[in-house]
Amino acid sequence: MPVSDSAAAKRRSVRALAPLNLFLADVRDGVGPYLAIYLLTVRHWAPGPIGVAMALPGLVAVLLQTPAGTLVDTTKRKRELLVLASIVVALSCVAAVTFTIRPVIYLTQALTGAATTVYAPVVAAITLGLVGHRRFAHQTGRNEAFNHAGNVLAAALAGLIGYYWRYEGIFYLVALMCVLGSWSALRIAPPAINHDLARGCGPDDEPTEDADAPAEATGAAAGFREVLANPRLLRFAGAVVLFHFANAAMLPLVGQLLALGHPKASALFMSACIIVAQLVMIPVAAWVSKRPTEAGRKPIFLLAFAALPIRGVLYTLSGNAYYLVGVQILDGLAGGIFGVISVIMIADLTRGSGRFNFVQGAVTTALGIGAALSTAVAGYVVQQFGYRAAFLSLAAVAAAALVFFWLCVPETNPALATGGPAENKPADAAAAG
Template sequence: MCVLGSWSALRIAPQAINHDLARGCGPDDEPAEDADAPAESAGAAAGFREVLANPRLLRFAGAVVLFHFANAAMLPLVGQLLALGHPKASALFMSACIIVAQLVMIPVAAWVSKRPTEAGRKPIFLLAFAALPIRGVLYTLSGNAYYLVGVQVLDGLAGGIFGVISVIMIADLTRGSGRFNFVQGAVTTALGIGAALSTAVAGYVVQQFGYRAAFLSLAAVAAVALVFFWLFVPETNPALASDEPAASKSADAAATG
């Protein structure tokens, strides 16, 4: 797969890449007339501090970090439950959990990517945030292996949406700054920190209070993430940005005032 991926990347013609557009330097979604022009033609990129001080971007990053804090530990905990209940077939059931999620994730991601560009990003992203607390609660209702594997459908739903919409929203929030790649890397780093903390905290809760308490704790964090995203993260689609919630407008006014 690595060789095929490298071969595919090398097959891309350099002149087919608009570097200004690729790093979000232009204010519009349309590439510059001269696609071969050097990156400097779009103007200087925004400063790192200016980008990181964007309140809309910080709230978005906070919401997705909470999402991954709640999400990262769920599958490892399910794997442990399956190993305890079915020690001889734990690897098989764990593989099934991953495969089921992937089989759902692929068509969901394809569906999301084909939505019209004028449609809002936030409503569809809310589905991913809503699926996570439901998934955490469902894990506490039964220890049946087939049931636990079936709940992974929600993991695929959330993962497919997150993988597409999060990148689009970052592109929206960094449009015109020239710092799309930097912000995407920074957000991914923050997600990794949240995921690492998730497994550490969940492991402690399991040791002290059991698996049920751990799943309910993760579901509670997921519910907080859902409410935070709903109230404080505005719609990023430029065509619909005027419809952002009042709480987001108030926070922006306080940050800029």
């Protein structure tokens, strides 16, 4: 293939990332908080079993996320992984509303958790393999902006479907998004992906313009134990686990409050919660994607950690539906920052190691632990002590996460971190030790 054709294919592939993130936005989390409302209002489940059902995807991810990241590091069939995962999520959504017995709900949630483990590492890997490290921050922010726009679109459609038709229609909407996301993934040209860069390996900062070059990982990768022994990475993982433990249960709990107070309009209010947050995330993600090249990652990330305990406390001050929706502005601020900066910091910490996607999987496993424990524990706290106690407990964990991140997690920007870029390479640090 001539170089001009190669460059054109790469440009088309980069453009395909926009619809990919748009359509996969609602797929990456399955039916998410709508499941909690569906189980409460349609199936009449108690809060405890709802918490278990909401926790299952995270528990499955704990087992499979790290192997999924390793698979993404080694495979050249990244597009096909996205398509396969989307098929599983679509079938699980249809099965969840077709069968009424509780084990089926648990099984579909487990399958959704297994399938969605590949989404984040594959999209990040394809992005890095297409644009390289220098443009990674900007493209990640653009990806996140389209992801949040997709969440706005899906939430609006889900609210209308739930209000004017029935809740089951929301599950079919997610299945349709799976189909459109698969179509977008297949628009990416496989030769345009540099698989060395896609796993954080290789000396070049930008992928080659020659799409005829072998698109396979040929650089030496660090050992798994060497990468995971990096104390900077371990402290970062600990901070984000605490963040997700505090964050994951908040929106489902708000959804349950809205469902109890406004059963007919609960879908519309839940959609409003999501839309408000996602509308804030779009400009925040775009802004954040430009800042890391000019300033440190840590000061920006601190804003996300600081917003979370405030949000938890604010939920306890009023049960007014419009007030609860308004508090979601803070969710948008934190989520917009987290979605961009967390991936960039992982890329910093793994640069040159060849284990970018493995570490993404390992960190996401840690996030799954925090999220699964959050929804399960919060469900039973509500059952025993009420919603106010649950929100205050989550806010306390969020405050602890803020302090830990502030004191224990260092800056990762290679241009600003003490010791320079070499300190951000786990393989080099382990070898030096």
